[in-house]
Amino acid sequence: MLLNSFPRVPLAHLPTPLELLPNLTKHLGGPEIWVKRDDCTGLATGGNKTRKLEFSMGEAVAKGADTIITVGAVQSNHVRQTAAAACKLGMKCEVLLEHRVADPSELYRTSGNVLLDRIFGANLREYDKGTDFDAAMESVADEVRANGGAPYIIPGGASNTVGALGYVGCGEELLQQFDEQKLKIDHIVTATGSAGTHGGLVVGLRASGSDLPILGIGVNAPQDVQEERVFDLACETAELVGKPGCVSRDDIVADCNYIGPGYGEPTDGMNEAVLMLARQEGLLFDPVYSGKALAGMIDHIRNGTFSTDERIVFLHTGGAAGLFAYADTLVL
Secondary structure: OOOOOOOOOOOOOOOOOEOOOOHHHHHHHHOOEEEEEEEOOHHHHOHHHHHHHHHHHHHHOOOOEOOOEEEEOOOOHHHHHHHHHHHOOEEEEEEEEEOOOOOOHHHHHOOOHHHHHHHHEEEEEEOOOOOOOOHHHHHHHHHHHHHOOOEEOOOOOHHHHHHHHHHHHHHHHHHHHHHHOOOOOEEEEEEEEEOHHHHHHHHHHHOOOOOEEEEEEOOOOHHHHHHHHHHHHHHHHHHOOOOOOOOOHOOOOOEOOOOOOOOOOOOOOHHHHHHHHHHOOOOOOOOOOOOHHHHHHHHHHHHOOOOOOOEEEEOOOOOOHHHHHHHOOOOO
């Protein structure tokens, strides 16, 4: 195993299920679509960040931290899971919330993930879009130290090499499930944002000898920026796990044509995708990450990117709690 030497705390229900979506497959006319249910990781309604937090929080515990400091957008799934993990481990949680969405509604500002953050007792601090959050988190860390605490900073999305280890493990887990279920998979599709999920997954596959292609659907940055971000983090993570050079630049593919007006801003494609999965398969997806990634996957299917005899896996990163914050913008 690539991950045995790293500090880790058990937070997630693993392995998460790998399930066929027969109704969606029929509705779209193929290819055969499967879903990797990382919405089922368990912590605070689940989501992909829980895998990352097993390693981030593991390092925090190893370093003797008693206060976690992190950052995310107002409706951050990462913040919600981090706040819950801090509770589970008996730590305080200081959260820096960035106002990325213009003219947010009252629902957006107070419901969904924000409500859960408050239920978990996180101390929420609000900041303008574009704040230097590295400096801001260091300032909060200085404040914690001045009050006798021991801070540990987790970047947005837990998307550094430590957090990305969670998706190195997911790559290994998927390959084992493919083998156990005797599945030949042709493509994986995932949302790509802060880069830790996408980058870690590529490392997990390539370091295990798999050349399975991964299509990232971007949610917040142009293609060149996103692909370089993922590649850089993947290379650093590969070094960390002792597999330098296992990832090439050609391994990183991001389609960033489904972002719409901006991060967290609803699109017609996202709305259609969320309702389609709910009504075809009884599954809930979030409007920011998985909803837009689904919109991209559906569009690629309709445009013939995947042939009808292929088999693809969509990585469900969770986040359904965010739907409540968008209740006044979803077209039902």
